[in-house]
Amino acid sequence: MKSNGPAFLILFATLMATAGTGISIVAFPWLALQHRDSASDAAVVAAAMTLPLVLSTLVAGTAVDFFGRRQVSLVSDSLSGAAVAAVPLTALLFGSGATNLVMLAVLAFFSAAFDPAGTTARQSMLPEAAARAGWSLDRTNSVYEAILNLAYIVGPGIGGLMIATVGGIDTMWITAALFALSFLAIGALRLEGIGKPHHTTRPDGLVSGVAEGVRFVWNLRVLRTLGLIDLVVTALYLPMESVLFPKYFSEHHQPTQLGWALMALGVGGVAGALGYAALSNTCGAAQPC
Numbered sequence: 001m002k003s004n005g006p007a008f009l010i011l012f013a014t015l016m017a018t019a020g021t022g023i024s025i026v027a028f029p030w031l032a033l034q035h036r037d038s039a040s041d042a043a044v045v046a047a048a049m050t051l052p053l054v055l056s057t058l059v060a061g062t063a064v065d066f067f068g069r070r071q072v073s074l075v076s077d078s079l080s081g082a083a084v085a086a087v088p089l090t091a092l093l094f095g096s097g098a099t100n101l102v103m104l105a106v107l108a109f110f111s112a113a114f115d116p117a118g119t120t121a122r123q124s125m126l127p128e129a130a131a132r133a134g135w136s137l138d139r140t141n142s143v144y145e146a147i148l149n150l151a152y153i154v155g156p157g158i159g160g161l162m163i164a165t166v167g168g169i170d171t172m173w174i175t176a177a178l179f180a181l182s183f184l185a186i187g188a189l190r191l192e193g194i195g196k197p198h199h200t201t202r203p204d205g206l207v208s209g210v211a212e213g214v215r216f217v218w219n220l221r222v223l224r225t226l227g228l229i230d231l232v233v234t235a236l237y238l239p240m241e242s243v244l245f246p247k248y249f250s251e252h253h254q255p256t257q258l259g260w261a262l263m264a265l266g267v268g269g270v271a272g273a274l275g276y277a278a279l280s281n282t283c284g285a286a287q288p289c
Helices: 005-036 039-067 069-094 101-113 115-124 126-133 137-166 168-187 206-219 221-251 255-282
Strands: none
Touching: 005 039, 005 069, 005 101, 005 115, 005 126, 005 137, 005 168, 005 221, 005 255, 039 069, 039 101, 039 115, 039 221, 069 101, 069 115, 069 168, 101 115, 115 126, 126 137, 137 168, 137 255, 206 221, 221 255
């Protein structure tokens, strides 16, 4: 029986978790800048958020295959939410002075470390959800990509507005709440095949699974090329988003404008994703563009 519920729950969880990540991208470097007004401090915190993305992305797919998609998504949301909630909790218990560079870098590291696994887990549940809803994979993937970009628009915008309204530390409560909403949505999800895989289909181990995945990507020229392009683009883009923009707007005391600037960067992504959805309905093997 067709049902849109599972697809909507996955897309809603994606929106909430990714928006929470978008807020973190703004809030963590902003807090580092506010501590000592040092761009190098913001760079340290930004690096602490970027490094685990590289490392955890390598094991995300294997972890999903090993532990199960739903379980990985739930664990990812709970651990990311706990990491960001630790910032205001620490300030509440020990004072705002306790939120120093080391603490911010450590929490930024752990807040980002689990995001790739959660993203991979949610995305891997889409084919079953699309089949249940009677959606094509092209349509489902384009909507998913649009949701991702929308979240990166909404997240930084909310982050900038909340920093201007309640301050950087209390903004982290909003981030934790978004991860909690994602957790509840996936917790309510009922879909076949998203639980713990049968032992006969699981990888022999995390290390061997990661090695197999790397070999698979590297041996396919298209995937290897796309991966290297994405690596270069991300390396050039992330310093602007997480260091240069926060430094500039912090010096001008304009956190709201920081949010709007980062929101503007996501508009093109949404337009591209929705454009692909429109083109995929008119272009194909029978009707090439």
